[in-house]
Amino acid sequence: MSETLKTLQTLSSAEDFFKLLEVPYDPDKVNVVRMHIMKRMGQYLATEDLEGLPDNIVRQRCQTTLERAYEDFQKSDPLKERVFKVLKEAVQEKTPAPPPIVPFSDLLK
Numbered sequence: 862m863s864e865t866l867k868t869l870q871t872l873s874s875a876e877d878f879f880k881l882l883e884v885p886y887d888p889d890k891v892n893v894v895r896m897h898i899m900k901r902m903g904q905y906l907a908t909e910d911l912e913g914l915p916d917n918i919v920r921q922r923c924q925t926t927l928e929r930a931y932e933d934f935q936k937s938d939p940l941k942e943r944v945f946k947v948l949k950e951a952v953q954e955k956t957p958a959p960p961p962i963v964p965f966s967d968l969l970k
Contacts, residue, residue, distance in 0.1 A: 863911065863919040875899050879931075882924040886931060894934045901930035 872878055875895035879886045891898065905926040911919050 863914070863916045865916055865920040865923055866911065869923065878902070878927060882920070882927050884924060884927050884931065890935065891931075898927075898930045898934055901933055902927050905929060 868881065869878065872881065875891055875898060876886075876888070878884075878899070879891070906923065909922055909926070911922060914922075
């Protein structure tokens with residue numbers, strides 16, 4: 862694993878990621894959508910094959926994915942992007958529950 866990825870695993874805040882990867886950001890915006898940005902960055906990184914690449918290339922790809930994730934939430938919002946399961950399920954059409962069935966024998970009691 863590259864040094865950049867090892868270092869990223871030790872960070873404890875979204876701001877630390879932005880600072881380490883030298884990505885400019887608006888603290889007010891990050892304060893509101895930090896989890897969404899970090900989740901999206903993880904989704905983007907999951908599609909990257911970083912194994913065996915030189916650390917400078919890994920760092921550049923991490924920087925690019927963070928910039929891309931951040932930009933997603935500059936142009937949009939969490940409700941439109943839906944990176945978390947709870948938000949994805951919120952728009953799925955729910956099947957109506959079947960009407961309750963009361964046995965006829967219960968009505969005669």
